Amino acid sequence: MDSIQKTATEEKITIDSLDENLDESSNSETKNTSLDRVIEITKLMSHDTEKALDTINTINKKTEFLAINALIEASRTGDAGKGFQVVAESIDVLATKTKEAVEKMRKETISKMSELGKIIEEQSVNITGNRLADLALTNIDLIDRNLYERTADIRWWATDNIFGKALLSKTKESIQEAQHRLGTILKSYTVYYDLVLVDLEGNVITNAQADKFDISNQNFASKQWFQTALKTSNGSEYGFQSVHRSSTSGSHTMTFSCKVHENGDPNRPAIGVLAAVFNWDGLAQRIVNETPINQDEKEKTRVCIVDENGTILADTQNRILDKFSIPKMNDLFAKKQGFVKISQRGKEQLVCHGLSHGYETYASGWHSVIVQDISNN
Structure with a gap:
């Protein structure tokens, strides 16, 4: 019992260290927030400059109009208006040069600001993409590490001779003893x-939750976890059934299984199968829901774990x-x-991915995905 409790306490590190393992993403989030602000300011500057140039053009047109009127009046007054005509012509030249300067500024400055904005925006997308891909990889790593522990659990427990005796x-006595042992674990x-033993x-001998879930008359020969366990060489390997909805609890579960051998010795004949029904939602949904995404990003972000079939x-x-x-x-x-x-569906999105690279002897082979809508400022 002490050994079981010690191992159970140690394995909690996989989940309890979730926040600690993901904290390092905060620096890149800060950088990206700053870049987003720069993009916003650049676009505002470009817009304000465009408005200022439009205002100068409007004033310039009025100046040109006044210069034309002045020239007309000067020509009507003859010699008396010659001095005024010189002033009017100078104003007209000034208006023309102002117009040329405005157009040059619009062509060169605005286009450069636009180009700068695109470069910064592209850099922001790259930073966000890499940050979310890192988080995706962290998520699948946490899952692989935890599921590795599950494969170790089932192979260890299957060696308990109490189950072999039952x-x-x-x-009745040996079955009750086995049920008590399962309950203790x-x-x-x-x-x-x-x-489940x-x-x-595939006939049920007993289960840990016999008082809560009476499955004593059930047969699990058709279940994937049972069939995959029988196909293993011996109790040093394990069987497995991927995520599915439990007909008993209605929750999403995974099942790990292992052959039970005489006297717990994998070199002796197999006499049964031990299965552990794992609370998948308790692990995976916590990991995806607690992925450290900025608060202002959460509404536009989706975090998933996907298998090799989608x-x-x-x-x-x-x-x-779903698929x-x-x-x-x-x-x-x-x-x-x-x-x-x-x-996709009228939205620009970043899809960021991390592939399972495994932990120790276990690799799920699954994909961690983070999908985020891209804001168009």
Whole structure:
């Protein structure tokens, strides 16, 4: 019991350190916020300059009009108006030069400001894309690390000879002892919904939550976790059923399984299968929902975990088990990490990705995705 409690306490690091592992994204968020402000100021300056040039043009047109009127009046007054005519002609020349200067400024300065704005905006997109891709990679790393612990749990527990005795004798006493043992484990490992012991035909021998979930008359021979466990060489390997909705609890679960051998020895014949029903939502939904995204970004950001077939396994929009599909998805998913800019449903979006690279002997092979609408300031 002490050993179980110690291991359970140690493994909490995977989840409890979530905020600590993701804090380093804050610096890039600050940089990107500053760039967004620069983009906004650049566009405002360009707009204000354009307005100022329009105002100068309006004044210049009035000046030209006055110069024309002055020339007309000067010609009507003959010699008396010659001095005034010189002034009017000078004003006209000045208006023409002002007009030329305005057009040159509009052509050169405004275009350069526009070009500068585009460069800064592109840089902002790159910073955001890389930051979100880093967060996506962190998310899938946290999941792989946690699921590695699950594969270790099931292989360890399957060696407990109490389960072997229950499978071989199937007496009331041995089954009660096995149920008690499963219950003791479950109390310390609260990340699981249930632990189930079945024979080689898939018939339930007992389960940890027998008082809550009576499955004593059920057969799980058709379940993926049972079939994959039987296909393993021995208890040093594990079976697995990916994310699915539990018919018992209605929650999204994953199931890890392992052969049980005589005397807990993987070199001896297998006599049954032990399965652990894992609380997937408790892990994955917490990770995606607590991804450190700026508060002002959250409404325009979606965080997902997607399997190799495009099935959504975790999602801030809660569309779990739906299909995820975007333009350029195959190209993006082929890379270990990166992002693409796409147009979808009338929106410009950044799709940022991190591929599972595994932890120790386990790799989910899944994809972590963060989709964010791009603001058009």
